[in-house]
Amino acid sequence: MAESTGLAKVMMPVPDPHPDVFDVQWPLRVADVDRTGRLKFDAATRHIQDIGSDQLREMGFEETHPLWIVRRTMVDMIRPIEFKDMLRLRRWCSGTSNRWCEMRVRVDGRKGGLIESEAFWININQETQGPARISDDFLEGLHRTTDVNRLRWKAYLKAGSREDADEIRDYPVRVSDIDIFDHMNNSVYWSVVEDYLYNTPELLTAPLRVTIEHDAPVALGDKLEIISHVHPPGSTDKFGPELTDRVVRTLTYAVGDETKAIASIFAL
Template sequence: MPTNDVDRRLSDMPATGYVYRTSWPVATGDLDGNLHLRLDGVARYIQEVGAENLVDAGEAEDHPHWLVQRTVIDIIEPIEFPNDVSFSRWCSALSSRWCTMRVDLVGSDGGRIETEGFWIAINSKTLTPQRVSDTLIERFASTTDVRRLKWRPWLENPDNADEEMPFPLRRTDIDIFEHVTNTAYWHAIHEVMALVPDVCRAPYRAVIEYRRPIKYGEEVTIQWIRHGDGDVPDVQIALAVGDDVRAAALLRKL
């Protein structure tokens, strides 16, 4: 890994500042075979919480489009069905065009999941980063002292993958920018998780970093390699089109 950031625990919720809160029940369509909330369900939930957060902050009209560069999901304790989930969302670092947003999910009947996303404000016409408003910076900065956030990758692209499998795309995997949705990437991660169940018993961490968009019609493969069989095994994953890695991912025990 290029940095030790992938090993650090996510920051705690601040005692003061703007923290957006909401809740809803776990949906039956977001469950795995053990009646646990799946990772793609977590990704959808934190995206919806983010959209609500922007409305609550009065920033949805000026900042309707965001792309995620990295998502970290820490399954501390699985959230099982049935359960009502309480969400808390706050900014953990920001700059003028992007920010990291923490979202914690806590089940009313047990379960805890901690997440962090690196989100980039996007101009929908140019598909390039755009500067956020001063009011958004002022409100989101109330929960962090980090105001010069810079992007740096946590993950390397895996070399010499042990396994490879095709990952066919569906029309429903495509977003308004004609790219594969961030939640669809998690479907690929679940394909690997089924083959390494020991790595994915809580507590564990799952990370995806998005390199370049995947478009409908491209032939995508999932490539992965496992390292270590001790107390902290991990699995490096790539979603690739030919030799071009479009996203890197990691599964590891916490």
């Protein structure tokens, strides 16, 4: 696995064939695509969540490890996946610690579309709502696809300020956005990205990396605002030396003075 370099990290390639890579297929449906027929980021992340649940059940740990929260999801849209395609999703572990892991999902379309993703998942104790140790037998299965066993959390993004924002706009939280944990579901954060891309369609003409880091949950009734910034080339060393030559856009999800999440968008 390539060493992490923050936002510009190289994702672990799929170890294929490998008996511990979870491999499923399902069709791309009308609710998954935008007006042009492209698989949307919010729909892709729903699929990423769903295959995670399916793999947990397949491995036999759905009852003992039922609650996970995602701290970061990185999604590369390499080539758009289009309507009426058949999706092949492969999921495997790319790094672990005792209480969290990084899980890779590769989504292939039969017509050549490709989305790569990696998510940082934390195992949660239902009673304390804090990080919980992953059982040894679960870790044994995860370790079969990676030799990274001392994974540490490091934030890649910092919140943007209101003072120098390019735009600040409201994003109403709907009842249908709230999931079983009484928080705005992870995939809804990606709906904000889709709204942003609608107004910046030029970003979709090249491979794109979008990363979202979560700091705190959004609840029903929160007055959520999206604070947008555009960082031109030469000012983007804060995101890592590999990104100083390109535009990096950020979206800060804020409720009052509290940052709930931060997204970054840039061309690969």
